[in-house]
Amino acid sequence: MNTNQTITIIGAGLCGSLLGLRLAERGFKVSIFEKRSDPRLQLGSRGRSINLALSDRGLRALRLVGVAEAAQQIAIPMIGRAIHGVGELLPTFVNYSGRQDEHINSISRRDLNLLLLEKLQAHSNASVFFEHECKLVDEDARTISFLHKGAYYVHAYGVAIGTDGANSAIRDRFLDQANKNRFDYSVKFLEAGYKELEIPAGADGAYLLSKNHLHIWPRKGYMMIALPNMDGSFTVTMFMPFEGDSSFGAIESDQEIVSFFEQNFPTARQLMPDLVADYRANPTSSLSTIKCHPWVLNSNLLLMGDAAHAIVPFYGQGMNASFEDVLVLDSILDKCDEDWKKTLDMYNFERKIDTDAIADLASDNFYEMRDGTADPVFLKKRKLELMLEQKYPDYFSKYSLVTFREDVPYNLAMRRGRAQDNLLMEIAAMTDLEKPVDLLQIKNRIDLIQF
Amino acid sequence: MNTNQTITIIGAGLCGSLLGLRLAERGFKVSIFEKRSDPRLQLGSRGRSINLALSDRGLRALRLVGVAEAAQQIAIPMIGRAIHGVGELLPTFVNYSGRQDEHINSISRRDLNLLLLEKLQAHSNASVFFEHECKLVDEDARTISFLHKGAYYVHAYGVAIGTDGANSAIRDRFLDQANKNRFDYSVKFLEAGYKELEIPAGADGAYLLSKNHLHIWPRKGYMMIALPNMDGSFTVTMFMPFEGDSSFGAIESDQEIVSFFEQNFPTARQLMPDLVADYRANPTSSLSTIKCHPWVLNSNLLLMGDAAHAIVPFYGQGMNASFEDVLVLDSILDKCDEDWKKTLDMYNFERKIDTDAIADLASDNFYEMRDGTADPVFLKKRKLELMLEQKYPDYFSKYSLVTFREDVPYNLAMRRGRAQDNLLMEIAAMTDLEKPVDLLQIKNRIDLIQF
Numbered sequence: 078m079n080t081n082q083t084i085t086i087i088g089a090g091l092c093g094s095l096l097g098l099r100l101a102e103r104g105f106k107v108s109i110f111e112k113r114s115d116p117r118l119q120l121g122s123r124g125r126s127i128n129l130a131l132s133d134r135g136l137r138a139l140r141l142v143g144v145a146e147a148a149q150q151i152a153i154p155m156i157g158r159a160i161h162g163v164g165e166l167l168p169t170f171v172n173y174s175g176r177q178d179e180h181i182n183s184i185s186r187r188d189l190n191l192l193l194l195e196k197l198q199a200h201s202n203a204s205v206f207f208e209h210e211c212k213l214v215d216e217d218a219r220t221i222s223f224l225h226k227g228a229y230y231v232h233a234y235g236v237a238i239g240t241d242g243a244n245s246a247i248r249d250r251f252l253d254q255a256n257k258n259r260f261d262y263s264v265k266f267l268e269a270g271y272k273e274l275e276i277p278a279g280a281d282g283a284y285l286l287s288k289n290h291l292h293i294w295p296r297k298g299y300m301m302i303a304l305p306n307m308d309g310s311f312t313v314t315m316f317m318p319f320e321g322d323s324s325f326g327a328i329e330s331d332q333e334i335v336s337f338f339e340q341n342f343p344t345a346r347q348l349m350p351d352l353v354a355d356y357r358a359n360p361t362s363s364l365s366t367i368k369c370h371p372w373v374l375n376s377n378l379l380l381m382g383d384a385a386h387a388i389v390p391f392y393g394q395g396m397n398a399s400f401e402d403v404l405v406l407d408s409i410l411d412k413c414d415e416d417w418k419k420t421l422d423m424y425n426f427e428r429k430i431d432t433d434a435i436a437d438l439a440s441d442n443f444y445e446m447r448d449g450t451a452d453p454v455f456l457k458k459r460k461l462e463l464m465l466e467q468k469y470p471d472y473f474s475k476y477s478l479v480t481f482r483e484d485v486p487y488n489l490a491m492r493r494g495r496a497q498d499n500l501l502m503e504i505a506a507m508t509d510l511e512k513p514v515d516l517l518q519i520k521n522r523i524d525l526i527q528f
Numbered sequence: 529m530n531t532n533q534t535i536t537i538i539g540a541g542l543c544g545s546l547l548g549l550r551l552a553e554r555g556f557k558v559s560i561f562e563k564r565s566d567p568r569l570q571l572g573s574r575g576r577s578i579n580l581a582l583s584d585r586g587l588r589a590l591r592l593v594g595v596a597e598a599a600q601q602i603a604i605p606m607i608g609r610a611i612h613g614v615g616e617l618l619p620t621f622v623n624y625s626g627r628q629d630e631h632i633n634s635i636s637r638r639d640l641n642l643l644l645l646e647k648l649q650a651h652s653n654a655s656v657f658f659e660h661e662c663k664l665v666d667e668d669a670r671t672i673s674f675l676h677k678g679a680y681y682v683h684a685y686g687v688a689i690g691t692d693g694a695n696s697a698i699r700d701r702f703l704d705q706a707n708k709n710r711f712d713y714s715v716k717f718l719e720a721g722y723k724e725l726e727i728p729a730g731a732d733g734a735y736l737l738s739k740n741h742l743h744i745w746p747r748k749g750y751m752m753i754a755l756p757n758m759d760g761s762f763t764v765t766m767f768m769p770f771e772g773d774s775s776f777g778a779i780e781s782d783q784e785i786v787s788f789f790e791q792n793f794p795t796a797r798q799l800m801p802d803l804v805a806d807y808r809a810n811p812t813s814s815l816s817t818i819k820c821h822p823w824v825l826n827s828n829l830l831l832m833g834d835a836a837h838a839i840v841p842f843y844g845q846g847m848n849a850s851f852e853d854v855l856v857l858d859s860i861l862d863k864c865d866e867d868w869k870k871t872l873d874m875y876n877f878e879r880k881i882d883t884d885a886i887a888d889l890a891s892d893n894f895y896e897m898r899d900g901t902a903d904p905v906f907l908k909k910r911k912l913e914l915m916l917e918q919k920y921p922d923y924f925s926k927y928s929l930v931t932f933r934e935d936v937p938y939n940l941a942m943r944r945g946r947a948q949d950n951l952l953m954e955i956a957a958m959t960d961l962e963k964p965v966d967l968l969q970i971k972n973r974i975d976l977i978q979f
Contacts, residue, residue, distance in 0.1 A: 255715065256814050259770070263714035264706065319710070363707050 082417070083108060085234040087221070088241030089205050091186065092382030092399035094193035096240055098142045099407055101203035103415075109197075110209040110223055110232070112241070116191060127273070128304045128312050130155070130291070130393030131182040131189070133483040138400035141407065144196055148189055152182035153305045159290035160450050161344060170290065171450075171459055174474075175466025179481045181291070181393060183304040211241065214250040216375035236417045238379045240399075243367060245384035251374055258374050267364040267389055267443065269299065269316045270325060274355045276348045278309025285348050286311060291393075294342050295451040299323055301342055302446070313349070316364075316447065325361045364389045366436050370429055373421045381406065386432035391442035392479060398435050398487070402428065434488040438479060458498075458505035461519065469520055496528035533868070534559060536685040538672070539692030540656050542637065543833030543850040545644035547691055549593045550858055552654035554866075560648075561660040561674055561683070563692070567642060578724070579755045579763050581606070581742070581844030582633040582640070584934040589851035592858065595647055599640060603633035604756045610741035611901050612795060621741060622901075622910055625925075626917025630932045632742070632844060634755040662692065665701040667826035687868045689830045691850075694818060696835035702825055709825050718815040718840055718894065720750070720767045721776060725806045727799045729760025736799050737762060742844075745793050746902040750774055752793055753897070764800070767815075767898070776812045815840045817887050821880055824872045832857070837883035842893035843930060849886050849938070853879065885939040889930060909949075909956035912970065920971055947979035 084100050086093045089111035097107045131152055139145040157172035157180075173179060197203050209223040209230070214237075221237060223230045239247025251260050279285045284305060286292055292303040292311070299317035306312060318324040328337050331353045338346040346352065367387040372380040382399035405428050406420070413419040449455040462474040475494025478485050485493075504519060535551050537544045540562035548558045582603055590596040608623035608631075624631060648654050657674075660681070664673040665688075672688060674681045690698025702711050730736045735756060737743055743754040743762070750768035757763060769775040779788050782804050789797040797803065818838040823831040833850035856879050857871070864870040900906040913925040926945025929936050936944075955970060 255717075255816075259717035259719075259814055259816075261714075261716050263712075263716075265712050265714075266706075266710035268710075363710055365706075365710075 082106065082235055085110070085221070085232065085237040087211050087237060087239045087247050088112075088245075088382075088384070089190075089194065089207070090240065090242055090382075091190055091193065091396055092402065093238075093240035094190060094197055094205075095138060095142065095400055096238065096381065096403045096406070097203055097205070098144075098193060098197050098200070099403055101197065101200035102142060103407075103410070105202070107200075107203040108232070109203070109205045110211065110221075111205060111207050112210040113207065115205075115207040116187060117194065127186045128183045128306055129186050129189075129396045130304070131184045132393065132397050132480045134394070134404075135397035135400040136182075137483045138404045141404060142196065144192055147192055148184060149182065151188050151192070151307060152184040153307065154180045154289055155183055155291045155304070156180045156289050157291075158450065159287050159292045161292060161294045161342075162451070163294075163296065163341060163343075166344060168287070168290075168292065169456075170287070171456070172463055174477050174481060175463040175468075176477075176481075179477065180289075181480060183291070183306070185306065186396075188307075211246040214247060214378070216250070216254075216378045219377055234377070236377050236379070236421070238381055239384045240382045241384050243365075243383040243387035245380065247378065248369065248380055248384050250378070251369065251380065254374060258371060260369060260371065260374075262367075262369040264365050264367045267366075267440070268318050269443070270319050270361045270363050271317075272315045272325070272356065272361050273359050274301075274313040274315060274349060275351065276303060276311040276313055276345065277350070282309035284309050284311075293446060293450055294345060295447055295449075296323075296341055297448055297451060300447045301345065303345075313345070316443070319361070319363075331357075366440060368433060368436060371425050372429075373425045376418050376421060379421050379424070386436060388432075388436045388439040389443060390439070391446055392435065392439040394435050394439060394479065398432060401483075402432075431487040434486075434491040435479070438475075438487070438491050438494075454502065454506050457508065457510055458501045460510060461501055461505055461508065461514070464514065464516060465520060465523075468516055472520060472523065492528045493526075496526045497523055500526060533557065533686055536561070536672070536683065536688040538662050538688060538690045538698050539563075539696075539833075539835070540641075540645065540658070541691065541693055541833075542641055542644065542847055543853065544689075544691035545641060545648055545656075546589060546593065546851055547689065547832065547854045547857070548654055548656070549595075549644060549648050549651070550854055552648065552651035553593060554858075554861070555653070558651075558654040559683070560654070560656045561662065561672075562656060562658050563661040564658065566656075566658040567638060568645060578637045579634050579757055580637050580640075580847050581755070582635045583844065583848050583931045585845070585855075586848035586851040587633075588934045589855045592855060593647065595643055598643055599635060600633065602639050602643070602758060603635040604758065605631045605740055606634055606742045606755070607631045607740050608742070609901065610738050610743045612743060612745045612793075613902070614745075614747065614792060614794075617795060619738070619741075619743065620907075621738075622907065623914055625928050625932060626914040626919075627932075630928065631740075632931060634742070634757070636757065637847075639758075662697040665698060665829070667701070667705075667829045670828055685828070687828055687830070687872070689832055690835045691833045692835050694816075694834040694838035696831065698829065699820065699831055699835050701829070702820065702831065705825060709822060711820060711822065711825075713818075713820040715816050715818045718817075718891070719769050720894070721770050721812045721814050722768075723766045723776070723807065723812045724810050725752075725764040725766060725800060726802065727754060727762040727764055727796065728801065733760035735760050735762075744897060744901055745796060746898055746900075747774075747792055748899055748902060751898045752796065754796075764796070767894070770812070770814075782808075817891060819884060819887060822876050823880075824876045827869050827872060830872050830875070837887060839883075839887045839890040840894060841890070842897055843886065843890040845886050845890060845930065849883060852934075853883075882938040885937075885942040886930070889926075889938070889942050889945075905953065905957050908959065908961055909952045911961060912952055912956055912959065912965070915965065915967060916971060916974075919967055923971060923974065943979045944977075947977045948974055951977060 083106040086097050086109040089109045097109045101107045136145045139148050159168035161168045209225045212224050213222040219234050221232050239245050288305050294301040301315045303311040303313045320326045334353050334356050372385050381402045388395050406424050409420050409423045465472045478490035478494050534557040537548050537560040540560045548560045552558045587596045590599050610619035610621055612619045660674040660676045663675050670685050672683050690696050739756050745752040752766045754762040754764045771777045785804050785807050823836050832853045839846050857875050860871050860874045916923045929941035929945050
């Protein structure tokens with residue numbers, strides 16, 4: 078075991094800190110460089126509360142380093158979707174699973190990052206260097222130059238792993254050297270952008286919407302969602318095209334903001350006293366999917382997490398996929414007896430098919446959330462799926478395969494899930510749920526699916 | 529007409545010089561900036577001879593500025609493929625078309641560029657500034673900074689068009705501003721790379737292979753091609769994977785070069801006295817397809833030619849597509865009364881579907897050339913197509929639609945061509961060409977194709 082070997086990690090976000098933690102546990106010396114300043118020192122300025130959905134794949138990875146329970150203590154279980162129709166006072170609740178114990182968890186990105194960094198601090202063989210911005214990479218000389226407090230520091234590395242997110246500086250080096258590596262790269266933007274808003278807590282931190290649901294206001298062409306925070310507030314995200322009718326571009330004056338929300342989100346609007354100020358203060362950001370490959374350059378530089386596969390947020394799997402990257406790398410390190418060259422090659426070869434799958438699933442789910450959740454046939458299909466899940470322990474919907482079956486690779490979940498969806502949409506269109514449904518017959522047809 | 533308006537063009541290669549010429553003819557003031565030095569001043573150092581296939585779409589564009597005839601005078605007609613089997617002394621000749629007058633033309637990139645630059649020189653309202661390297665673009669301030677002889681020159685522009693090729697500096701600006709523009713971008717490498725070699729002329733400039741064919745040595749997994757030059761030589765290009773059996777990576781020593789060619793290209797090898805020196809001196813380069821969109825930034829910056837759509841060379845359409853870009857822009861300028869904002873929008877909207885189509889056709893054709901030309905069913909299908917073309921004036925193979933029907937947009941040529949190919953491969957597999965063939969029945973089935 079090369080336990081004396083130093084592994085360099087660029088980026089101390091969620092993926093980088095979990096990776097550092099696991100490699101430190103394995104006995105490697107770990108040096109993590111992070112552009113931003115230490116979040117543990119910024120007690121006052123919490124900024125906007127960004128929350129994420131933590132599900133079984135992520136929890137499995139956290140379990141590896143013993144922080145799954147601590148994470149669940151700062152998370153709020155969400156058992157299903159609360160779908161708010163435009164003219165309806167009360168939402169329709171649709172569970173994520175027909176099984177009792179299956180739910181996802183709303184968790185603060187910042188709090189989870191702090192948890193990982195604190196756990197990392199306990200390892201004497203791991204160091205995190207904040208305010209180190211990656212400026213130059215030379216994978217032949219095996220050096221990375223960081224800008225720190227105005228001065229350059231040249232760091233020599235053996236193996237370096239870029240976990241520096243969707244705007245990765247390490248990936249920029251792969252792009253610069255694209256011909257050398259024949260580095261395939263694609264970025265594809267969604268026609269919709271997003272803006273974060275807030276539903277604050279009520280008196281004494283009361284939740285003003287159902288606490289244990291992910292709230293959706295589907296409006297054909299655009300939508301709003303809300304996830305609960307520990308303090309009783311909800312982080313609201315509005316997804317809408319940049320241009321055209323019903324777009325960010327079409328809303329200009331304060332009055333237009335208010336009347337758009339009063340018309341289209343009347344119940345939510347009443348819970349958003351700071352709507353206009355939030356709308357004005359928060360940026361409208363774009364959403365894109367980034368795919369690239371190979372993830373290894375010169376047998377000593379690796380991309381992981383969002384740096385390797387940035388996806389849109391509509392399956393709630395971005396963080397979970399990045400955490401799963403760490404699990405996969407960890408198991409390949411075992412298989413390769415910690416030979417890093419072999420590990421990088423095998424990881425590069427084996428992991429891609431699954432991150433491509435979750436990228437495609439996430440793009441598709443935008444349309445399911447925005448339009449499907451307002452479609453009667455889709456809702457009937459979801460009801461059928463929940464009935465199937467209640468009755469048959471071996472039936473899992475596409476959503477459940479992706480979200481709750483951490484033992485099923487994403488690409489298998491996608492292929493089986495899509496085949497099931499096609500069949501069930503067909504059946505749902507012809508089924509009257511008011512009458513008795515022959516679930517066994519449906520289950521038998523599902524079991525015969527070839528995919 | 530805004531004939532006093534100055535249009536800035538970055539890149540004086542084939543696309544940029546043709547574009548400049550056409551815009552100068554329309555009365556615009558044209559400033560072209562080119563990174564390289566003036567090719568007209570480099571009489572001595574011609575370097576390697578790179579030739580390209582000029583076909584009807586390109587000729588149509590050249591006709592617009594009156595240089596089609598001059599171009600044909602420095603080009604060599606190629607009426608079909610000469611396919612060299614591995615154990616065969618003589619090639620099989622397969623014409624490109626069943627019609628007499630349809631052929632493509634081998635032309636030197638450099639000579640064609642010189643022709644366009646010389647024609648441009650006659651326009652007092654057009655200037656070409658060589659040795660000006662684009663370093664900074666600011667589309668808000670409408671300035672581009674060029675590095676010229678060690679000093680920076682800041683150029684103010686109204687409308688600027690980047691025709692600076694596959695490694696476009698203007699496109700880099702689009703990438704830097706990707707979020708602003710939601711700039712979709714993808715680069716995809718082929719597993720094969722290429723290396724240029726040469727078959728020199730014989731005594732007194734004699735052609736040592738048939739002059740009027742594009743020569744192919746298909747070898748399943750790799751191939752070599754050769755195009756004739758005016759001086760009797762052929763420019764040879766070897767396409768082969770970078771790694772694996774039969775790859776550039778597998779050939780190392782001089783002896784390995786020689787024995788690889790003697791084994792796999794015995795007849796060609798005899799015509800290549802400088803094989804080892806050429807193989808060593810010339811780089812092994814990668815091949816990639818670049819797609820991106822939108823091509824307009826800030827309503828004042830446009831990408832055209834390879835900068836907008838770099839494709840692999842296997843349909844011989846790269847230059848033709850770029851020349852056609854100029855034709856399309858020219859006709860849209862008419863439709864929009866030379867309103868540039870409208871013109872850029874309409875060009876951006878209308879042209880993309882066709883350049884995507886030729887990109888996909890070119891990738892596909894790699895496999896057709898490499899493997900198909902050695903496949904008996906494929907060769908039967910090509911014979912059927914030539915028979916159809918001889919008999920029916922309204923039948924055009926996919927190749928002919930792309931290459932000789934400059935009035936059929938690429939995307940239509942692709943859709944119709946692919947549908948025809950599927951049907952004809954099916955028919956060819958079941959047809960014995962030694963017996964009489966019912967061409968009318970085949971033609972009737974083709975006419976019924978839905979695509």
